[in-house]
Amino acid sequence: MKRKYIAYSLFLIASAFSSCKKDFLDQTNNPNQPTTGPASVVLTGALTTTARNINTGFTLEGYLMGYWSPAAGYAPGNSLLTYQFTTGDYQVFAPFYLNLANYDYIIKQSGTDKSQVYFAAIAQIMEAYNFQALVDNYNNVPYSEAFQGAKNLTPKYENGKDIYAKLITKLDDAIAAIKGASTDVVVNPGSADVMFGGDMTKWRKFANSLKLRLVLRQVPNVIDAAAAKTLMANNLSEGFLTTMANVNPGYLNVDGKQNPFWERYGENQAGSNNAANITANAFGTDFYSSNADDRGAGFYTPINGNLVGNDFGTLVPITASAIGRADLYNASASNTFGLLKNPSMDAVVMSAAESYFLQSEAALRGVITGDAAALYNSGVTASFEYVLKTADADAKAAKYLSQTGIAYPVLDANGNPTTPAQKLQAIITQKWASLNGYGNLEAYNEYRRTGFPKVPVSIYTGVTVKNIPRRILYPASEYAQNASNVQAQGSINQFTSNIFWAQQVTSN
Known part of the structure; x- marks a missing residue:
């Protein structure tokens, strides 16, 4: 039967999503029954699924990046603690391909219709x-060769580097298409766009930030x-994201309709903790505590006023800080503080902080024009604003940045000018500090x-290999079907098989 083949061979349309917000998360229909639907309906479902995939698919990376650790009283598998993954572990292959079929459908259905x-263009960007x-x-x-259905059930693989080049071109084309659209005939996606509400200027900035x-x-x-400067030369006038790229189709405190990050790591509708087996990692708690970082209490629940974490892999874990804020469990939708804000919170697709840190590094390297230090400060401030959501968030960010070990490094401890490498380390470290929880994959990418x-x-x-893994393995379904x-x-080996852009790391 054709249904046994992997997700990229299926033609999944998000027909379960209606144009009414309260029904966007309705799971009563079977999404694996191929059908057709207007682009507006499919776009809503695709964006919502993207948010779910990115917000729930990377628990492993939260462990690997020093954010999280197994909780006391739970027995995690040896495959996690020793990094001895199999082809059945930590897979995101099928969910991502299934949803990509939605975007492919939108592009094909739209055709040359002005x-x-x-x-x-939105589908191309996504x-x-x-x-x-x-x-x-x-x-x-x-x-x-993906998304050809029965015409090709065993698509060939392409080099990651070549795919990256095509994605960059795809983003340039999408920006050009938005700018060149005939405003007298083009249909604005409006409320069907549950990320930017049809604001095509934000979509152009998001595309440029992704590029x-x-x-x-x-x-x-x-x-x-x-070479990077040459690649970024066109569309620089578009600018980059300065606000959050969030999805919210109308999340509710109803099981199956909650914000996916809350649903995965917060509580279900009845009030049970869905991530009681995950607590703070000592690497993360030590960083926020030692740097007087007010975000720490938003990422982890203080215990008697302190952030407490476990070293990843400890044989006897202690009772450590819960991820998010336990005192916000059962909270109303008005609560905004912390990593886990409330069941109806927006789902982060790309944060303003990440965009600023990307720009800061690009300015440091001369890829774009800009003040690397000012952009670094903006990245830290944007993170404080998102996590704290308080009137004094900017003031707390400024106080944090005033510390010698946190401020953008211009001079070293001896009063000598810092090197580009030292500046880069500061940028990536603060980027890591801002990505805790919702940006686990990006933190892992930047580490590699x-x-x-x-x-x-x-x-x-x-543990027999004293290295953080370099990747996950291809899924078993691929070895069976393709x-x-x-x-x-x-x-493929998780310790020695690098993603094409990664540096070689032989020890930690």
Whole structure:
């Protein structure tokens, strides 16, 4: 039967989503029954699913990046503590391909219809977003031959580097299409766009920010700063995100309709903690505590006024701080403080802080024009604003940035000018500090690219390879259903098989 084949061979349309917000999260229909639908309906479902995938699919990376640790009283599998993954562990392959089929449908349905240009452009931008995540997890993946249905059930794999190049072109084309749309005929997606509400200026800025992420991800291990500058030369006038890229189709405190991050790591409707097995990592709690960082109490629940964490892999974990804020469980939708705000909170797709840190690095390297220090400060401030959501968030960010070890490094401890490498370490470290929880994958990506911050390896006694894994493995379904193409990628090892843009890390 054709249904046994992997997600990229299926034609999934988000027909379960209606144009009414209260029904966007309705799961009563079977999404695996192929059907057709207007681009507006499919777009809403696709954006909502993207938010779910990115907010719930990367618990592993929260452990690897020193944010989280297994809680006392729970027995995590050895595969987690020793990094001995299998082809069945931590998979995001099928969910991402299933949802990419939605965006592919929008593009194909829109065709050359001038009234549908905005829908097609948004779908192109989100294809780039989702395919980047696939490459960042698996390196080489099916691309050009995906979504052909019965015509090709075993699509070939393409090099991750080549896919990146195509995604950059796709983003440039999407920006050009939005700018060149005939305003007298083009249909604005309006409320069907549950990320920017049809604000196409924000979509252009998001596309340009995503392009900067794709370009910088290859620096310095694949391309140099000069090549990156050339790639970013067009569309610089579009600018970059200065606000959050969030999705919210009308989340409710109803099981199956909550914000996906809350649903995964907060509580269900009845009030049961859905992530009681996950608590704070000592690497994370020590960072926020030692730097007088007010965000710490938003990322973790203080215990007697202190943040308490466990070293990842400890044999006897102590009772540590819960992730998020336990005192906000059962909270009303008016609460805004912390990582876990409330069941109806927005789902983060790209944060303003990440955008600012991307710009700061780009300015440091000369890829774009800008003040790297000012952009660094803006990144920290944007993170404080999102996590704290208080009137004094900016003041607290300024106080945090006034510390010698936190301020953008201009001079070292001896009064000598700092090196670009020292400045880069500061940028990536503060980026890591801002991505806690909702940005686990991006933190992991930046660690593999730059080596920052120096996250400790699991201290579990069964660890035989003292390295943080470089990737997850291809899923078992690929070896069963697309064997010749996945086997052509060679022998894949989580410790030695790098994503094309990653630096070689032999020890930690």
